[in-house]
Amino acid sequence: MIVDKRFLPVADVFFRMFDKPGQGGGAIAAYLHGEPVLDVWAGWADKQRRWAGDTIVLSFSTGKGVASTVLHRLAERGLVSYDAPVAQYWPEFGAAGKENITVRELMSHRAGLHKIRGLVPGRYGLLDSEKVAAALAAAPPDARRLTGPGYHAVTYGNLVAEVAARVSGMPFQDLVRQEIAEPLGAEEFGAAEFWYRVPPEQRHRIARLFPKVNFLPAPWATAGAVMSRMPGVKGLAEAGMADGFDEVMRSPRAHNAVMPGWNGVFTARSLARMYGALANGGALEGDRRLLTEETVEQLLEVQTRRRDYVLGFRPNWRLGYHPAWVATRKQPLRSIGHYGFGGSGAFADPETGLSFAFVTNRLGNAYTTISDGRFPRLGGAVVTAARRS
Template identity: 75%
Template sequence: MSAETGARRVDGEHPRTEMIVDPRFLPVADRFFKMFRDTRNGGGALAAYLHGEPVLDIWAGWASRDKRWTHDTVALSFSTGKGVASTVLHRLAERGLVDYDEPVATYWPEFGAAGKESITVRELMSHRAGLHRARGLVPGRFGLLDSDAVASALAAASPDPRRLAGPGYHAVTYGNLVAEIAIRVTGLSFTELVEQEIAGPLGLREFWFHVPQDERHRIARVFPRLNPTPAPWAVTGTVLSRLPGLRGVAEAGMAEGFDELARSPAAHDAVMPGWNGVFTARALARMYGALANGGELDGARLLKEETLEQVLEVQTRRRDYVLGIRPNWRLGYHPGWVALREQPLQSIGHFGFGGSGAFADPETGLSIAFVTNRLGSVTPISDMRFPRLGAAGVVVARRAA
């Protein structure tokens, strides 16, 4: 490991094989390395930018029982990918292809069925479309892999009436909804759009929903099982769907066979931007590094400053009927929740099921991202590993300001 100032940049075409640790971020690195002491802890990677410069790029632990995590290991990061998908749509909005306050049906006519004709892009991106249900949405244990079938089912679905009282986290369906709008207004596949709008400008390839076949050997093995109880997944989902306080979670995130699907190689054959994104921490930190730096990084402008102003604006402060909390949704992001009394209230990002996450804090110029193959708690968004790492990073960034 080399201790460096942030002056040396990550080369997008040839990723570094040595680690980066800015001396100011040594406490953050120490916390990270203590997390991966044996194979039971799996592995992970942590990366950060400060004012557009890389200050952390580190990794540790095991990608599988007999394989160490290396500089080019990638990980399935679940809902962390929602932030990437949202950034794609913001890029299209900047060019006038999408208007946040237009009905979704303007771009996707079939969407106007079943009373959804007035639902806007803004409402959809802040989880107020009432289309949170993944459970029973499409038939078959691996039905969610058919993105066309999922899009058709969502277009035909009736919105949940609770949408009128507050947001309901679209845990699985959000990515399909955003991707379909993007596809309709461009005529390109979502894989092409991610390459064109995110990976290409940032010079890093590892923004994958459909993972190229020749890159799959790099994917860390996810463990343990997703099921939060000893009972079979189907039984657990059925029971939770009947409990008033947990019904929304079961509807949104416990589709039939999803526990098997998330661990199957078939998950990398499809484009499901709400949950099947595969990334390096380096790539995520670079994307959010631009958002923390006025929308620009290394001379590449990802978003205009006026777009960032809209992106940072809280869209709803109401209680989310799926999560049971007030996430204060932005346009496709939530704040970077960290284990601090003084939260980074102007931050934007997205955490993922089981522990991964990334966010940008424009107030300090910090972006930070964490990916792991060791699933932590079974909460719908994350566990405490990344909130603690993020907190340590924010503390350093505030001192450096």
């Protein structure tokens, strides 16, 4: 464990969140100016097992930030241009009126391809990345993309992974290792857990998620069908409520797939290390460079300030990230990161040189499994500590 004395208040808040088995378990980690200052864990990975330093957990949309960083590494080497049409690298994508949609639009949720309801047949069809990519390539874009972004809750990772694989000629999971884990020296620092397809020999380390994923009083299929016809929440149902997806998310079969929009498995340590580089001009410990300072500056630029027609508010999307929303009066407006279903999340704040990550197996709170106040509270505490240091 690591607890820099300046961050003792953050650790204290964290430990109080996991003092009973019913609260599950979790971990937090932070870097400041490229150096680790916080790495602690607590609670239970399941009913019979305490959370350990090497416990890993499904962190849902938190993985979108990792997938985005892979593509930025490729862009920095000139393999892909943000303002080029996606179809330049993925010709099939140009079907159904999508020939002019750019990589920049795709990475800021303006491709109009948020829908997963009916995208591929079969309950487990969403775990077949090739079928999903083919279906997205053939699909027409939603016309609302011209008026604002629409959060690609599930499909974003497939889109980014396909572009990355096409321009590099490598499977996406190999790219994650080559472009993220290896440059960060992750294995050396015990932070190699950047996984979408989890190796079978490592799966015993995965914490059990609870309670059930369904956050609604009605059965998932019924609620999804009803919501998909209701103005105001229609986009949310289209983007994240395919029939049976609540079961798919909890199935062990999810760890056989590479679906970077939602099935990333990480430790807080690994996420904090990646974002630690982004918070520190693209580098850690001086000589481990992930991105150039110029690229990091591009990542901080807001791509659209329009209302998101899926989420119903203005996320101010960056290139694959959103800003950190934390419980502090002065928000870190130049931050980038991504939160996940259930409450996990990670971000970088270049203004303070801080990165922070939180992962947990306890989805939400007693009222909803979507999320809760733990991450904003911890994030606010760690930003305050960094500003005082």
